[in-house]
Amino acid sequence: MRFSSSQKDVFTLAAVCMAALMFGLEISSVPAILPTLEAVLLSSFNDLQWIMNAYTIACTMVLMAIGTLADRYGRKRVFMISLVLFGMTSLSCGLAQNNDVLIASRFLQGMAAGAMLICQVAVLSHRFQSAAARGKAFSAWGIVFGMGLGFGPIIGAGIVAVSSWEWVFLVHAPIAVLALGLVIAGVDESKDPQRRRLDVLGMTSLSLAVLGLSWFLTQGAATGFSTREAMFSLLVAVVSVSAFVLTQRRGVDPMFDFSVLRIPRFSGALVGAAAMNFSFWPFMIYLPLYFQNSLGYSSVGTGLALLAYTLPTLVVPPLGERLALRYRAQVVIPAGLFTIGLGFWLMKWGSSVEQASWLTLLAGCVLAGTGLGLTNTPVTNTTTGSVPSERSGMASGIDISARMISLALNIALMGFILVEGTLSSLRSQMPGVVDEEQLRALAQNISAGNLSAAGQGAALAHGFGWVMVYGAIAAWVLMAVSGWIFWRGKRSTYGVECRP
Structure with missing residues (x-):
């Protein structure tokens, strides 16, 4: 059966958005069930970190290779394979009965997710080539991605409340089947004529x-x-x-063409992509632990509280894209990063008051999510739009690799900062304890939510305060770096134009 060009546009966009929905849900719904996994599977703090980080590390491992394979053997073909594998590995995660199996399954799921994600951007970039069409397509992609992210926490918490944690993973299987049908029906095959070898x-x-x-x-x-x-x-x-x-x-x-880093628009946007994963996204892993373990909310209450953090990523991306078209990405991306940093400072203040609650953190959560929404779509559109369309697989591979590498490292780094902040508070509360190893083990247990004595909740809140300060500083430092790169590119362009 043949479809018209407009019908294929709809099918392509629907398929990509369906995959984006799964990827978004997988990022935001799983952190919401980490406290449940800690109780059901007896997960340690390190286990919880690896349940998340196995996924992100695996994504990073395949991103650049998949970009090359998609360019060479066909983006549609690789997209279809990734959807099948994502559905299968999601089933494996849902059937896991212990931490080791779940971590291994998450690793395999992350490899499939990385392949799926890289193909989303490449397929969209090839199908929608004009600036206006590409902008609309990426805006829709950003909205659906934001839907997965925004509603993921409450969906994850709701699934646990009415059923079991396994269905947070199992639900992806039917969605993957539906997305596969849309790809078969509407996505045209595309390749890079240069046919690069796998590095x-x-x-x-x-x-x-x-x-x-x-x-x-x-x-x-x-x-x-x-x-x-x-x-x-x-x-x-x-x-x-x-x-x-x-x-x-x-x-x-x-597979990594360093020459593209000499393009200021590409490099400035790439720093913006990494900056979001030095602040907003890794904190998504730990914020549910804060609401549930430090503030004492239930799983559903935690999911509802997290909506303030994630819902702005749903409603703001179209605004970010319009602002980028009017004021250019070199203005909007640093402005979005500044807003993220300001949101983290407000969250730090809200967590420091005597009666901290979701209300005291509300303004900071909304502001951080708004900054993410302003930054995300312009970053993606700028990196892929700065290179020729036949190199979109490579460009999107570098873009997503920067995001996932910084996310994987910062999940680990924020966990370290959380433990160190908690440990610092314990040292002040128990000055007579000289066994550093024993005290560190206690800080690890408290960070995982095992509170067994008075004062430990304050120690945990102190640790989260350290993480919030780190997120704010990281966002603002990388904002300055991104803005400087954009400014240098603008100055260089003007210099060339002004030569006689």
């Missing part, structure tokens, strides 16, 4: 670098950074980063 060495070295550094931050915080295992993981990360840079600069057909 196995580059993919392996990048994956080992992210895994090594994430392991160093996560396990080192629990067992000590000077242990043999921690030092070995750090060494692996350093060597792998060096090998990755060397292979990409000297390789005949590298």
Whole structure:
């Protein structure tokens, strides 16, 4: 059966949005059930971190390779395979009966999700080539992605309340089947005529670098950074980063084209992409733990409270896109990052008052979500629009890799900061305790929500305050870097134009 061009536009956009919905739900609904997993599966704080980080690390491992494979063998073909695998691995997550199986299944699910995500951006960029059509398509994509993110917390909490945590994962199977049908019906195949080779060495070295550094931050915080295992993981990360840079600069057909970093619009937007994952997204993992363990809300109450943090990501992206078209991305992206940082400062203030509640955090949560909504779509549209359309797979691969690498590292880093902040408070409460190992183990247990004595809730709130300060500073520092790159590009352009 043949479809018209307009019908294929609808099917393509619907398929991509369905995949975006699943990806968005998987990010925001799973953190909402972490306290439940801690109780049902007896998960430790490290287990909870790896349940989330196995997914993000796996995404990072495949992103650049999938961008190349999609460019070479067909974006539609790779998109279909990724949907099938995402549905299967979601079933595996839902059937897991212990932490080890769940973490392994999340790793496999993350690989499928990374492939699915990279194809979404590449398929949209190829199908909608004009600036106006692309802007509308990415706005719709951002809205649906925001729907998954915005309603994910309450959906996850609601599923746990009426059924069980397993269905937070199992629900993706029928959605994946529906999305697969839409891809078959409406997406046209597209490839990169250059047919680049798969950079196995580059993919392996990048994956080992992210895994090594994430392991160093996560396990080192629990067992000590000077242990043999921690030092070995750090060494692996350093060597792998060096090998990755060397292979990409000297390789005949590298997956990471460093030359695109000389495009100011691309680089400025790339910093903005990373900045969101130094602040907003990794804190999504820990905010449910704060509401439930520090403020004492139920799972449903936590899901409702999180809506203030996530719903702005649903309603603001169209505004961000319109502002970018009117005032340019180099203005909107730094402004969005500034708003995220301001939101984190307000959350820090709201968590420090004597009777902290969701009301005292409301303004900060809304402001941080608004900043994310202003930044996200302009960042994606700018990175993919700064290179020729036939290189959209590579560009979107770099964009999403920057996001996922920074997310994976900051999930681990924020967890470390949370434990250190909690530990600092415990030291002041119990000055007579000299066993540092015992005190650190207690801080780990408190961070996971195991509160067994008076004063431990205050210690946990103190730790979350440290994390909020880190998120604010990170957003503002990277805002300055992004703005400086955009400004340099503008000044260079004017300099060229003014030459006689």
